[in-house]
Amino acid sequence: MRGALHRFLLPAILGLVVLTAAGCSAGASTKPASRTVRVTEKDFRILAPKRVPSGDVTFSVRNKGPEHHELILVRERDRRLPLRGDDLTVDEDGLGSAVVATLEPESPGVHEVKAHLRPGRYWLICNMAGHYMGGMRTQMVVE
Amino acid sequence: MRTGREFKPFAHRGRRAVAAILITFAAFSALSVALSTSTTSRSKHRATVVQLAARQRTLAERYVKEVLLVRDGRKADPGQTAEILAASVNALIDGGKAPSVEGDDDETDAPRATDPTFRAQLEQERRLVRDLTATGNAVLDGGSVKAIRLRAHERIQVPDPVKRLGVIGALTSNVSLNAARTVATSTDRNVSNLVSTQVALGAAGLLVSLLLAYALIAATRRQTAHFRSLVTSSTDLVLVFGASGCRYASESVTSMLDRRQEDLLGDGFARFVHDEDRATVRAACSTGGPREILFRVMNKFGEWRHLEAHVTDLRSDRDIGGVVLNARDVTERVRLEEQLTEQAFHDSLTGLANRALFRDRVDQALTRSERSQDVLAVMLVDLDGFKGVNDSLGHDVGDQLLQEVAERFGSASRSSDTLARLGGDEFGLLLEGTSESQAIILAGRLLKSLSEPVRLAGHDLAIGASIGIVAHPGGPGKSDELIRHADVAMYAAKESGRGCEVFHQDMAREFGETLGLEHELRLGLQGDEFEVYYQPEVDPAHGEIVGVEALVRWRSPERGLVSPGDFIPAAEASGLIGPLGDYVLDQACSQTASWLSESILPERFITWVNLSGRQLSSGGICERVRGALEAAGLPAHLLGLEVTETAMVREGTAGDRARAELKQLHEDGVHIAIDDFGTGFSSLGHLRRFPVDLIKVDRSFVQGVEHDAKDAAITANLASLAHALGLKAIAEGVESASQLELVRELGCDLVQGFLFARPMPAGDMTQMLIAGEGFDTRSLSEHFGAGIMPVGGA
Numbered sequence: 054m055r056g057a058l059h060r061f062l063l064p065a066i067l068g069l070v071v072l073t074a075a076g077c078s079a080g081a082s083t084k085p086a087s088r089t090v091r092v093t094e095k096d097f098r099i100l101a102p103k104r105v106p107s108g109d110v111t112f113s114v115r116n117k118g119p120e121h122h123e124l125i126l127v128r129e130r131d132r133r134l135p136l137r138g139d140d141l142t143v144d145e146d147g148l149g150s151a152v153v154a155t156l157e158p159e160s161p162g163v164h165e166v167k168a169h170l171r172p173g174r175y176w177l178i179c180n181m182a183g184h185y186m187g188g189m190r191t192q193m194v195v196e
Numbered sequence: 197m198r199t200g201r202e203f204k205p206f207a208h209r210g211r212r213a214v215a216a217i218l219i220t221f222a223a224f225s226a227l228s229v230a231l232s233t234s235t236t237s238r239s240k241h242r243a244t245v246v247q248l249a250a251r252q253r254t255l256a257e258r259y260v261k262e263v264l265l266v267r268d269g270r271k272a273d274p275g276q277t278a279e280i281l282a283a284s285v286n287a288l289i290d291g292g293k294a295p296s297v298e299g300d301d302d303e304t305d306a307p308r309a310t311d312p313t314f315r316a317q318l319e320q321e322r323r324l325v326r327d328l329t330a331t332g333n334a335v336l337d338g339g340s341v342k343a344i345r346l347r348a349h350e351r352i353q354v355p356d357p358v359k360r361l362g363v364i365g366a367l368t369s370n371v372s373l374n375a376a377r378t379v380a381t382s383t384d385r386n387v388s389n390l391v392s393t394q395v396a397l398g399a400a401g402l403l404v405s406l407l408l409a410y411a412l413i414a415a416t417r418r419q420t421a422h423f424r425s426l427v428t429s430s431t432d433l434v435l436v437f438g439a440s441g442c443r444y445a446s447e448s449v450t451s452m453l454d455r456r457q458e459d460l461l462g463d464g465f466a467r468f469v470h471d472e473d474r475a476t477v478r479a480a481c482s483t484g485g486p487r488e489i490l491f492r493v494m495n496k497f498g499e500w501r502h503l504e505a506h507v508t509d510l511r512s513d514r515d516i517g518g519v520v521l522n523a524r525d526v527t528e529r530v531r532l533e534e535q536l537t538e539q540a541f542h543d544s545l546t547g548l549a550n551r552a553l554f555r556d557r558v559d560q561a562l563t564r565s566e567r568s569q570d571v572l573a574v575m576l577v578d579l580d581g582f583k584g585v586n587d588s589l590g591h592d593v594g595d596q597l598l599q600e601v602a603e604r605f606g607s608a609s610r611s612s613d614t615l616a617r618l619g620g621d622e623f624g625l626l627l628e629g630t631s632e633s634q635a636i637i638l639a640g641r642l643l644k645s646l647s648e649p650v651r652l653a654g655h656d657l658a659i660g661a662s663i664g665i666v667a668h669p670g671g672p673g674k675s676d677e678l679i680r681h682a683d684v685a686m687y688a689a690k691e692s693g694r695g696c697e698v699f700h701q702d703m704a705r706e707f708g709e710t711l712g713l714e715h716e717l718r719l720g721l722q723g724d725e726f727e728v729y730y731q732p733e734v735d736p737a738h739g740e741i742v743g744v745e746a747l748v749r750w751r752s753p754e755r756g757l758v759s760p761g762d763f764i765p766a767a768e769a770s771g772l773i774g775p776l777g778d779y780v781l782d783q784a785c786s787q788t789a790s791w792l793s794e795s796i797l798p799e800r801f802i803t804w805v806n807l808s809g810r811q812l813s814s815g816g817i818c819e820r821v822r823g824a825l826e827a828a829g830l831p832a833h834l835l836g837l838e839v840t841e842t843a844m845v846r847e848g849t850a851g852d853r854a855r856a857e858l859k860q861l862h863e864d865g866v867h868i869a870i871d872d873f874g875t876g877f878s879s880l881g882h883l884r885r886f887p888v889d890l891i892k893v894d895r896s897f898v899q900g901v902e903h904d905a906k907d908a909a910i911t912a913n914l915a916s917l918a919h920a921l922g923l924k925a926i927a928e929g930v931e932s933a934s935q936l937e938l939v940r941e942l943g944c945d946l947v948q949g950f951l952f953a954r955p956m957p958a959g960d961m962t963q964m965l966i967a968g969e970g971f972d973t974r975s976l977s978e979h980f981g982a983g984i985m986p987v988g989g990a
Contacts, residue, residue: 096320096349097367119316121374140359141366160378161313182373183366188351 087111087167092177094122097187099177107172107195111165112154118161122179122189126154126166129174129192134185143180170195213412217405224401228394235390241307242383248284248294248306249379252321252372255281255297256328260365263332264358274336278329281368285322288375289315311382317375323348324368331361431525433503435465437481438518442466452503452525454496468494484509484519490526502530543617545595546602554616554624558675561628562668569670573635575625576682577605577642578690580660580850582621583774584815584857593653600652601659604645609638624679632667632698639663639696649849658849660813662690666699687769690810693846713766716752721775725751728783729955732964733804733926733948736940739971741964743802743836745948746784747955748776764808773808778820781805785828785835787958792834796965802867804836809843813850818857821866836867836890844870844886855886862887869926873914891918893944895929901938908942915943 087109093100095117116122127134127143128151135144145152154168158181172195179189255277262272280295284306287294291308309315327346334341334357341357352363427434428447436444442465445457453468460468469477473491480489487507492500505523510516541553549557561572579601586594598621605623609615614626625642627635642663649656664686666678685699697703720726730744750758767773788803811817825832839858846854862868869890893914900907911927918925927939930949939947952971953964 097351098349118313119320120371121377139362139366141363158374160374160381161316182370183363184370186352186354186363187367188349188353 089113091115092124093117094124094179094189096120097179097184097189099124099179099189099191101177101191101193103192104194104196105170107170109167110170111167112156114156114159114164114166116159116161116164120184121158121160121181122184123158123181124154124156124166125152125176125178125180126168127151127176127178128153128171129176134176134178134190141183141186143178143185145180172196213408213415217408217412220401220404220408224397224404228397231390231393231397235386238386239383242379242386244304245288245306245309245379246376246383248288248304249372249376251297252281252284252288253369253376255284256325256365256368256372259328259332260361263335263361266336267358274332278325278332281325282322282329285318285325289318289322311378314375314378314382317371317378320348321368321371321375324350324364324371328361328364328368331357331364335361433521433523433525435460435505435521435523436516436518437521441481443518452495452523453493453501465493470494470500480505480507480521481519484511489521500527501525502527546599546617548602548606548623549614549616551616551618551624554614554618554626555675555679557614557616557626558678561626562673562675562678564628565668565670566672570629571631571668571670573627573630573632573665573667574678574682575627575635575639575666576618576664576679576686577623577625578662578686579621579623580662580690580813580848581657581815581853582659584817584819584853585657585659587816588819589653589655589657593655593657596652597650597657597659600650601646605642608641608645613638624682632665635665635667636696636698639665643695643848647849658853660848660850661695662686663696664689664699665696690813691765691768693809693813693842693851695848713763714770714772716754717750717763717767717770717772717776720750720752721772721779723753725753726776726779727751727957728780728787729957730787730803730961731948731955732953732961733802733946734952734971735945736936736947741798741971742800742946743804744961745804745838745955746780746787746806748780749955768808768810771810773810774814777806777808777811778824781821781824782827783958785824785830788834789828789830791962791965792830794962794966796962796968797834798965798968801834802836803834804838804867804869806838806871807843809840809846812839812843812854812858813846815850815853815857817854818860821861822864825866832861832865833867836869837861838869838871838892840871841873844888859887862889888921888923890924890926890946893925893927893939895949898927898929898935898939898949899931901942902932902934908938911939911944912942915945918945919943 088106089111090102090105090113092112092114094114096119112124112126114124125143125145127148130151135147136142137144153170153175154166156164156166175193175195177191177193178185259274259277259281262274262277265272266274280297284294286292287304287306289309291306294304294306296303309318327344327348327350330344331341333339334344341360342355346352346364348367350364350367352360354360354363430446431448431451432446433448433452434444434446435442441462442460445460445465447457449455449457449460455468458464466474466478470492476489477491480486484507488504489507490502490504492502495501502525503523504526505521508520508522510520511518541550541556542548543550558574564570565572582594582597585597598617602615602617602623605615605625609625610627612628613630614624616624616626618624625638627638630638643661646659646661649658651657664682664684666681666685668678681699681704684703685697688699688703689695689697727749729747729749731747732741733743733745734740735742748760748764750760750763752758764773767776784803784805788797788801791797807817821835821837824830825835837858843854844858845851858868867889868887869892870886870888871892872894873891891914893911897907897911897914901911915925924945925943926946926948927935927944928948930936930939930947930951932951935949936947936951956964
């Protein structure tokens, strides 16, 4: 009777420690590799390969800052992208299904976004206020 | 591992563990509070920063509007707004005061930016503010905007200055917004970090506390186990008593008393305690004192075990609440003590009281007698013939004999009497409330108890006793004196041969002198003060020397030459006659052997040696004489023993044994003479049964023959009696020629006395023998001369 407390106490403590450790290491799994396209963003410019094969592509977006940036992939319909009334930002709603992929605004660092690319011409833009007009746009051909 | 560690039962291990747990809790709590405080304080700063950063966005938009208003001729102050923008961003980067905005808020303290991302964004903002301000100025001045070098890496392709200003304004605004967002995100991260840290800290604290608690419990368990095993494995018995009796008994009760623990609980223990000790134990258990008690407890097998207990009063101790007895089994020690006491006061051989206890009992009896005036008697008993048994059959037999005698005396005496063995073959009896006459009756019983021979080692041992009695009439007295008087009476009994004598004052006077001599005699024996003299015995018919009587002389340095008549009684009383007799016997034998080897001995020569009554009655004379003959290499027929009539006719077993021994010696060829014949009271008829060759007619008769017809008649009768029994008669103490003549006529075969020669040293006797001289008895008796001259020729 007297030993019961200590007999269960130690295993309980050890169990707690083990569970905590296991919880910390969970979720560190890796994703299956797909074609990766490296894109670099910085104030206020986007650098991307001019030609990319079609298919499933993972964009590895490196934001070199210092600003937050987003990355929007738009399939080109017209020569020019439509602007909103402020004359500063692209009218994303007007583009509709032309928007192929969107990476929401992120702080500096590496971020990923996936897209299925059909052959054609594409715009890569950052549509944060003033960024598009400030120079953050480039074009890419998917073959 | 654990066994190697030193165990410290009183090291307060538990208290330290508890303290460690509390300290851990305190440390973790303090850390937690500090973290929270610091995070909260940082969050407060960040709120200010976020607010300022957000204000920059508004200011940037206002600046653009104000520039456009001024261009349109309206009133505005974009310059001030630009200044606030620049000052605010500087304050955000380097820390300091951010200026107030009119109608909006006050001056604000901003901390220096530390986060690298935030700082980089602020620096970009500063560049954008400059670009914005430069572009705004160009718009107002109408200057070329294309010439403005943009510092923040904008790549603006629209040529219109106003549009350009709008883009840079939007960028500035957006950068401000993002900076605010960065700070806000970092605050969130800090808060979530705080939460994680707090959780981790809590877990760690809990873990450490649990480990410490575990250590505490383990230490306590170990300590408890240690004490439990100390108590349970100890050979000491631990008992705890409460109001309802015994509450706890340690396991050692099984080994100590062969009883189960539960048998002792409650009133169980008291049942096994000895009646006489129960009150002591009860008192100790209820009052907690005295500190040490000794009591007896009966074990399962009905044996009393002596326990010595240390009593500790722990009734006020909350954990015990009773009286604790730590008991040790001291039975062996108690027994040893009893044994030692027994040894100190008892004779180990017979189990009787020893001399010390006897004296003590006599003292006590006298003390009682002084009060009550009751009579009492002290009796000393000395065995006759014991020494002979010891010498001839060995000490083992002697010891067994003493045990047997002790047993017989024990059954002959009353249980209220104190029977003691005082040493050697001497016993003592203290008879309380016993008169002289009753003591005499008891003495008779004791003697009677010895009449049956003791059968030991294949022998029927006849043993006698001499008993001295002293009666105390009641009142004061001294034990020493009483015992000494009994001793005197005992020697008197030995002397008289009557077996039992009652002390009277005449005896004291007589023996007072004797006892004084004793010490000197003892010293004399040790100091070689004794000498053997020889007195010739002569055949009156031819005057030739037919033997010598060996006589002992004592040349005392204090008393000069002491006559045998003065010291022999003392020697007999003290028992010194034994060694003295042995000395004379040995000397006489070796001297005679020496004469024999020198071939100077006449034919039929006999050396006569006197034996005392005590030598005979103590037994073993046969062995001793044979030993002396053997040692000297002397043929037995050259030795004669003179025995007193009283010793010879003594009654009882000792007398019988003495006669038997003499008979054996007689058969060996040793001659036996009866000394002082006619002075005793024995029946002449005894003579027939005795192994005797010669009777010596006492000098008292010889010296009376001239004048007393009765002495002459007795002498004549003795001589004729001797002849009738086939013995010879010798007249001793012949001092005159007329006496010589008369004793010859009266039939004495041999004569001895001063008329021929006084006792002389061995050297003189040797000379006389070498000379081969006889005595001219004829001329002596004819001339009634005063002396007889030795005549030449053998």
